[in-house]
Amino acid sequence: MTLNNRLRTGAMLLSTLFFSCFYPPASSAEPADPQLRRETEIGRKAVEQIEARWELVADPARLVHLAMIADRLKPHLERDISYEVRIIRSDAANAFCLPGGFIFFTSRMLERLRSDAEIAAVMAHEMIHVDRAHGVQMAAKANRVNLAALAAMVLSGGAVAPIVLAQVAQVAINSAYTIEFEKEADSMGLDLLIAAGYPPSAMVTLMEGFMHEEMKQPIREYGIYMNHPESVERVQSLSEKLKSMSISVERKVPLQLLRTSIAEDGESARLLIDGTEVWGGRQDESTLELLEQVRKLLDRDFQMELAPYDLQLEGDGNQSLLRLKNNVLAKTPLPEGMPDLAALRGNLLAALARAQSRHPIAKYFR
Secondary structure, three states: OOHHHHHHHHHHHHHHHHHHHHOOOOOOOOOOOHHHHHHHHHHHHHHHHHHHHOOEOOOHHHHHHHHHHHHHHHHHOOOOOOOEEEEEOOOOOOEEEEOOOEEEEEHHHHHHOOOHHHHHHHHHHHHHHHHOOHHHHHHHHHOOOOHHHHHHHHHHOOOOHHHHHHHHHHHHHHOOOOHHHHHHHHHHHHHHHHHHOOOOHHHHHHHHHHHHHHHHOOOOOOOOOOOOOOHHHHHHHHHHHHHHOOOOOOOHHHHOOOOEEEEEOOOEEEEEEOOEEEEEEEOOHHHHHHHHHHHHHHHHHOOOOOOHHHEEEEEOOOOEEEEEOOEEEEEOOOOOOOOOHHHHHHHHHHHHHHHHHHOOOOOOOO
8 A cells, every 4th residue: 555545544544533533423322301312312313414414514622612611501401411512514604402402503603603602602592492392392383293292203204204304403493483482592591601600791792793793684594593583672681681680791701802911022011902002111010010900900890881981080190090980090100101091091992992893783881
């Protein structure tokens, strides 16, 4: 065998090993609960149809990362379901979950999600649909049978089986749930995010992102937030629920915006927000200490929802202070060579405006 042939054979073996490890056949483990066992059997059959239609994406690092997020959410669901995450190649931004816990993300959807928190928000919504058996309930209702009869229709392989599987897959892929089921997935998905320790605002930013896409392109092929109910109503409902729980909507973490850092180049030290300088001075101990103090306060209190009047400059040039909400962000005297506090305030407001322009759909001062 030539060297090229050996390399080609080795590559084929590695490819086979990858797919057997990261894309195993739909789980053959049988749940103890009879109802869940029937749901899993239906989901397993539907997986075969999905994977015959779409190409799976070979990305082990990303699959492991997605599985870790799913594992963080799973303990907080009502039913013990073995969720499996897969990626399919598609230009449509979508994610869905089949009965039995088979989670699918399209490659385009993963490109659009801006943080682990938003990925978790998508998963939480879809996992609630599965945990509450929304998809099989709708398929059973459409066929005027109970779940046991629905499973028998699928597993019998008769003429009606492909029709039933198509119904199950269509509900999942097109998010064709009832208004009640969608609201339940939103509300319980939010609870799931909170229980798992993810920023709950991710559910809001996710929905706002879909609202923005709707405005730019009203007609969509399909997607997890298709039309039941309208996204604007769902954002309002989620915001009101967070308010009732005394949780503020803080978007910067799920959006990965207003991120601070300090850059040093040997002569100067600069405070950056999203990579743009907002303040700085000579690289000495007093300047670095002040920049670090300001950076920590900005990380905590400089939110996307900040109003301009929350950043107040008090006093005159010789004795002044810059207040962020109720905390003093910085005050004079400043280390030699640093721009004044008015310059810092102006740069911070400019940074805030840039961040808000990256997510313009939100009502920040409501």
